[in-house]
Amino acid sequence: MTTDSLFRLSNLAEGATVTIDFEGQAMEVPEGISVAAALLACGARDFRSSVVGDQPRAPYCMMGVCFECLVEIDGVPARQSCLIPVRGGMCIKRQSGAPALDIEDEGEGHE
Ligand code: FES
DSSP, rough: OOSOOOOOOOOOOOOEEEEETTEEEEEEETTSBBBBHHHHHHOOOOOEETTTTTOEEEOOSSSSSSSEEEEETTTTEEETTTTTTTTTTEEEEEEESSSSOOOOHHHHHHO
């Protein structure tokens, strides 16, 4: 059984590219594709770790259903990389476990 990615960008015409950063590594990717497609095409296989068991996870559905593709983009955790178009200068990091909740204390009387 092959462990090489079956994901290819061969059907994309030659065109503009943008540079993104994934875990400190610069990657030049085609403009206009999703973040998940860009990372897969560059060989990324470990997008996040599971909340239970800390197992490596990677995109599965590529259409916003499975949530296996969560990454941190420009400091914002839990972004669905299959739904977000890649943009030059993006800083992308693996999602490690569950993101911290940013819940502000609403004070008494809040319903
Ligand atoms: S790959 Fe399934 S939600 Fe992104």
